[in-house]
Amino acid sequence: MHPVKLLFSALALFCLSAAPSSATEAPTGPALLTISGAIGVTNQGDTLVLDKRAVEAMEMSTVKTETPWTEGLVTFEGIPLKALLDLAGAKGRTIHAVALNDYAVDVPVDDAVDHRVIVAYRMNGEIMRIRDKGPLWLIYPLTDDPSLQNEATHSKMIWQIKALEIR
Amino acid sequence: MRALSPPLQRNAWLLIAICVFLVGAIVSAVRIYQTQTALFWNYRTGTWLVVEAQAEFHNALSAVKSFRIDPSAAALEKLQIRFDVFWSRVPLILESQEGIDIRRIDAILPNTRKIAAKLPLLDADLQRITVEDAASATPFERRLEQLHPLFEEMTRVVLVQDELRYRTGSLLRDTGWTAGAFLLAIGAGIVLIIGNLVNTRRIRTLLAQREAIDQVRATQLAAIESSGEGIAMFDRRGRLDYSNEAFHQLVGDQDRTANLHSWRRFLSRKGARTLLQGLRAPNRQEPWKGELTGRTAAGTERDWEAHVMPRSEGGFIAVIRDLTDRKAAERERTLLQQQLHRVEKMDAVGRLAGGVAHDFNNILAAIFGFGSLLELDLHDRPEERTMVQQILTAAERGKELVQSIMTFSRTEKAERATVEIGAVCREAATMAALSIPGPAVFETAIEPETLAVTGSATQINRAILNLCINARDALEGNRGTVRLAVDRVAADDGSIAELHELVPAAPQQAMVKVEPLSETRTRAWVRSLGPVPAFYARIRVSDDGTGISRGIMEKMFDPFFTTKDVGRGTGLGLASVLGIVTAHGGAITVDSTIGKGTAFDILLPLQEAKVPAIVTGPTLVTGEPQSLADMHVLLVDDDPNAGNALAAILQKIGCEVSYCGSGAEALEVIGDEPDWFDLVVTDLAMPTMSGLDLAGHLRERKFARPIVLASARLQDASLEDRARLGIEFVIAKPFTLSEVAAVIWSIAGARAAQKSDEQQSRDPVCA
Numbered sequence: 001m002h003p004v005k006l007l008f009s010a011l012a013l014f015c016l017s018a019a020p021s022s023a024t025e026a027p028t029g030p031a032l033l034t035i036s037g038a039i040g041v042t043n044q045g046d047t048l049v050l051d052k053r054a055v056e057a058m059e060m061s062t063v064k065t066e067t068p069w070t071e072g073l074v075t076f077e078g079i080p081l082k083a084l085l086d087l088a089g090a091k092g093r094t095i096h097a098v099a100l101n102d103y104a105v106d107v108p109v110d111d112a113v114d115h116r117v118i119v120a121y122r123m124n125g126e127i128m129r130i131r132d133k134g135p136l137w138l139i140y141p142l143t144d145d146p147s148l149q150n151e152a153t154h155s156k157m158i159w160q161i162k163a164l165e166i167r
Numbered sequence: 168m169r170a171l172s173p174p175l176q177r178n179a180w181l182l183i184a185i186c187v188f189l190v191g192a193i194v195s196a197v198r199i200y201q202t203q204t205a206l207f208w209n210y211r212t213g214t215w216l217v218v219e220a221q222a223e224f225h226n227a228l229s230a231v232k233s234f235r236i237d238p239s240a241a242a243l244e245k246l247q248i249r250f251d252v253f254w255s256r257v258p259l260i261l262e263s264q265e266g267i268d269i270r271r272i273d274a275i276l277p278n279t280r281k282i283a284a285k286l287p288l289l290d291a292d293l294q295r296i297t298v299e300d301a302a303s304a305t306p307f308e309r310r311l312e313q314l315h316p317l318f319e320e321m322t323r324v325v326l327v328q329d330e331l332r333y334r335t336g337s338l339l340r341d342t343g344w345t346a347g348a349f350l351l352a353i354g355a356g357i358v359l360i361i362g363n364l365v366n367t368r369r370i371r372t373l374l375a376q377r378e379a380i381d382q383v384r385a386t387q388l389a390a391i392e393s394s395g396e397g398i399a400m401f402d403r404r405g406r407l408d409y410s411n412e413a414f415h416q417l418v419g420d421q422d423r424t425a426n427l428h429s430w431r432r433f434l435s436r437k438g439a440r441t442l443l444q445g446l447r448a449p450n451r452q453e454p455w456k457g458e459l460t461g462r463t464a465a466g467t468e469r470d471w472e473a474h475v476m477p478r479s480e481g482g483f484i485a486v487i488r489d490l491t492d493r494k495a496a497e498r499e500r501t502l503l504q505q506q507l508h509r510v511e512k513m514d515a516v517g518r519l520a521g522g523v524a525h526d527f528n529n530i531l532a533a534i535f536g537f538g539s540l541l542e543l544d545l546h547d548r549p550e551e552r553t554m555v556q557q558i559l560t561a562a563e564r565g566k567e568l569v570q571s572i573m574t575f576s577r578t579e580k581a582e583r584a585t586v587e588i589g590a591v592c593r594e595a596a597t598m599a600a601l602s603i604p605g606p607a608v609f610e611t612a613i614e615p616e617t618l619a620v621t622g623s624a625t626q627i628n629r630a631i632l633n634l635c636i637n638a639r640d641a642l643e644g645n646r647g648t649v650r651l652a653v654d655r656v657a658a659d660d661g662s663i664a665e666l667h668e669l670v671p672a673a674p675q676q677a678m679v680k681v682e683p684l685s686e687t688r689t690r691a692w693v694r695s696l697g698p699v700p701a702f703y704a705r706i707r708v709s710d711d712g713t714g715i716s717r718g719i720m721e722k723m724f725d726p727f728f729t730t731k732d733v734g735r736g737t738g739l740g741l742a743s744v745l746g747i748v749t750a751h752g753g754a755i756t757v758d759s760t761i762g763k764g765t766a767f768d769i770l771l772p773l774q775e776a777k778v779p780a781i782v783t784g785p786t787l788v789t790g791e792p793q794s795l796a797d798m799h800v801l802l803v804d805d806d807p808n809a810g811n812a813l814a815a816i817l818q819k820i821g822c823e824v825s826y827c828g829s830g831a832e833a834l835e836v837i838g839d840e841p842d843w844f845d846l847v848v849t850d851l852a853m854p855t856m857s858g859l860d861l862a863g864h865l866r867e868r869k870f871a872r873p874i875v876l877a878s879a880r881l882q883d884a885s886l887e888d889r890a891r892l893g894i895e896f897v898i899a900k901p902f903t904l905s906e907v908a909a910v911i912w913s914i915a916g917a918r919a920a921q922k923s924d925e926q927q928s929r930d931p932v933c934a
Contacts, residue, residue, distance in 0.1 A: 068212075068264040101223060101252050130251030160252060 023087060025060055027051035032135055033119075037096070037166035040089025055136075059083065061118050065143040068154060069133070070123075074137045076121035081112040084103045085166070092166040097138060100130065100160040107138065107156050109166075116141050117147065119161065133159035179364055188354045196347045213269035217325045220256035221318045227253040231308045246304075250293055257283050274324050274693065278317040283315060361500040384915030388788050391914075392466040395696045396488050403481030405430045417489055418705045419463040431486075435460040435468050445475065446483065456481075458490065470494050482574040484541045492761040506679065513742075516726050522573040525852075527569050528879030529806045531901035539904035543749065555698055559903075566901055569879075570724075574743040585774065586627060587705045588618040592653045593626045594838070599635035603649055607642050609635075609891020612652040612707055626747040627706075634708035640731065641765060655773065658699050663754075664702050664771065681721050687762065689717045693724065693745060693755040700772035703753070711764035718896070720757065744769070798822045798915060803849040803861060804877070809900060813848065813877060816907045822846075830856030841870060846914060848898070851878030862892040873914050879904070 031053035036047040128134025137159040230249040234242040292307035397414030438460035445455035454476040461471040470490040545552040576612040638649040673710035739907040760764035804810030827833040
């Protein structure tokens with residue numbers, strides 16, 4: 001490889017790694033999401049803890065869909081699951097998601113790539129409160145992809161997420 | 168479909184129907200199950216919403232109680248979160264899709280709405296809680312506990328309903344399976360019924376077909392039974408396993424149940440060999456056709472025409488027609504045709520010969536007439552006279568020949584008179600004895616009984632002589648015996664009766680039937696058409712000479728057939744015998760054995776009753792020639808040869824002769840001078856006017872003088888005609904001078920006697 005090209009590549013990598021650095025900094029506010037397990041990036045012990053600031057600093061994506069639990073077409077806005085896993089340097093195949101009431105479900109890592117799954121933060125522009133099934137809700141684009149309209153997908157759409165364990 | 172086996176092919180539609188029904192039933196069952204499962208699931212998720220909401224309610228209640236025990240910021244935060252989580256569950260019951268089913272249950276909506284209404288109040292109570300004052304949580308706790316009965320009721324109602332739904336679902340599922348099973352049973356039943364119907368129809372069709380086949384078979388069997396041809400079927404082992412009535416009649420087997428006989432039983436050895444050869448031919452699958460010698464139950468052999476066809480299962484079918492009677496009839500017909508042919512030939516030859524003979528007689532008349540005149544004139548020149556005598560001898564032989572020809576051709580009509588056979592035979596025996604020289608012996612055995620037949624003594628005499636001469640010739644100059652026997656035999660006597668049966672009455676002429684009795688012995692029969700008399704006079708001429716072979720016997724009655732050397736025989740002997748016998752309504756039998764001899768029997772019908780013998784013609788005067796100077800003769804003859812010869816003879820004996828060429832001319836001459844002629848001599852057969860016609864005209868014109876017929880065919884003038892016309896004398900052509908002289912002298916004598924009578928009556932004084 002040409003030395004100049006090598007230099008540019010190194011620069012590009014530096015720039016890319018520099019961007020999420022703010023999200024992976026040690027949390028200053030109350031923890032919104034804790035990522036643990038087989039991850040490469042941590043900021044609090046073995047875990048990567050994201051507070052409200054860290055979440056809001058991340059790039060958001062939008063999914064418009066209907067769900068069995070909401071009325072009409074709803075606009076969800078949140079972090080793509082893929083970006084979140086990349087942020088944590090996740091190495092496992094399964095995501096063990098845990099809710100505030102300790103309800104848990106296993107989500108395959110492949111779903112993050114195969115479907116445009118997001119960890120929603122806003123619903124119809126509003127930040128979701130716990131009483132609105134917030135603060136974070138795993139949303140599959142059900143309306144865009146009718147093949148997801150089944151009981152298995154419904155059970156994976158966990159709300160009030162508090163932690164993700166990569167296995 | 169073609170790949171399917173025939174039964175499957177027949178049921179193809181049935182199979183398709185079954186498949187369609189099964190697929191339909193399965194799809195329906197799956198859909199029912201899916202719908203039922205989906206309904207059930209929806210309901211179960213709804214139930215879960217209520218149960219979870221109650222669980223979160225309890226979590227929140229637990230969190231507030233934990234805070235009151237250990238008031239801390241963490242505990243308060245936890246309570247805050249638990250309350251929020253509880254809150255989040257309430258709208259789900261009210262609004263979410265999953266809650267649709269449970270919202271229909273009584274008490275769910277009112278209770279949830281009550282709870283939802285309390286939530287802002289609870290939130291307000293929660294905000295007033297402080298870490299420092301544990302009691303500040305009391306209003307929240309109390310208000311929260313107030314929700315407890317609502318949740319209790321909701322849970323109970325939902326769980327009961329869920330139980331009911333579950334049971335209903337179970338019931339529905341069971342009902343579904345039951346209905347499916349029922350449907351399957353109905354389907355199976357329908358399939359069975361359709362199958363049965365199809366089967367029934369097929370069976371009915373098959374039965375109808377079998378009935379039709381049976382009917383055809385019965386018709387065919389009836390046709391075979393009523394067939395005139397014998398039909399027999401033999402199995403692979405050659406045993407009779409079916410035969411029709413005609414076959415049993417052919418083989419003369421009355422018992423039709425006596426089947427299982429081998430085919431050999433019905434054939435002669437030769438027939439069996441023929442059939443085996445026929446069946447072993449290379450193309451044995453094709454029918455064999457041929458003639459076989461069959462054998463009846465009685466053992467007699469029959470001629471059969473057979474068609475033998477191989478049967479596909481082995482054995483063969485034989486169709487048999489009896490040819491025995493047909494063959495016999497064919498043989499009989501062939502024989503009759505041969506006989507008819509011979510008769511026609513003889514008839515043709517006879518007509519020809521008869522015609523020739525008549526003309527020949529006129530020629531002979533001239534030779535005889537002038538010959539005898541010449542002989543008379545040459546009395547002083549012995550050398551020339553001998554020559555003339557030779558001519559006359561030859562003419563004599565010619566006359567006999569012509570007579571024979573006329574006899575067999577039956578142009579000679581002999582006088583019919585009562586003939587005493589014994590007398591004729593004795594006369595013939597005298598003549599025969601002279602012609603049979605030693606070392607041969609001539610014997611006679613003539614019954615003294617009077618055997619009267621109607622006929623011609625001359626002809627019978629000639630027939631006997633002919634047979635005697637033939638018998639003599641059969642001895643070929645060796646020692647031997649010729650025997651002439653005469654007796655009386657009854658018509659129903661064994662062999663004679665047989666003759667009547669065997670020889671059919673011929674349509675026109677006599678027929679010769681030749682029958683070989685053994686290798687060397689042959690018999691021949693000849694019978695003429697005519698009534699069968701009670702008795703025959705049998706004239707038997709037998710010899711112990713060489714005998715006659717069958718071949719010769721078949722031809723010996725034919726004219727001009729001879730076994731004798733050229734010049735010795737004319738071939739007319741037996742032909743004239745046949746002519747004579749058939750003219751007499753008689754029969755001939757010949758029985759000959761090669762090397763042993765021959766016997767000829769002439770059978771002449773005997774008169775039933777005695778017929779008085781007809782007086783023969785006036786006795787010819789033989790004696791001194793009388794003076795005929797004043798005898799004026801009118802001679803009528805259309806043939807100048809014969810006429811001139813007769814005229815010359817008449818003149819020679821002293822008559823004055825006037826000659827006319829026809830009857831008309833003669834009438835004219837006599838009409839001018841009726842008393843001029845003392846005598847009319849006329850030919851019989853003349854064109855336009857016959858001798859008899861002329862005589863008739865003369866008698867009509869009161870011509871009272873004698874009329875003499877001179878003819879070669881004197882038999883054409885019957886005795887009755889002659890008597891009617893007063894014709895006393897006849898001259899047979901050809902004639903000699905002495906014969907003519909005898910007649911003329913007799914007339915002259917009669918006239919002289921008459922004249923003296925007249926003189927005496929006129930001049931009685933002188934008497």
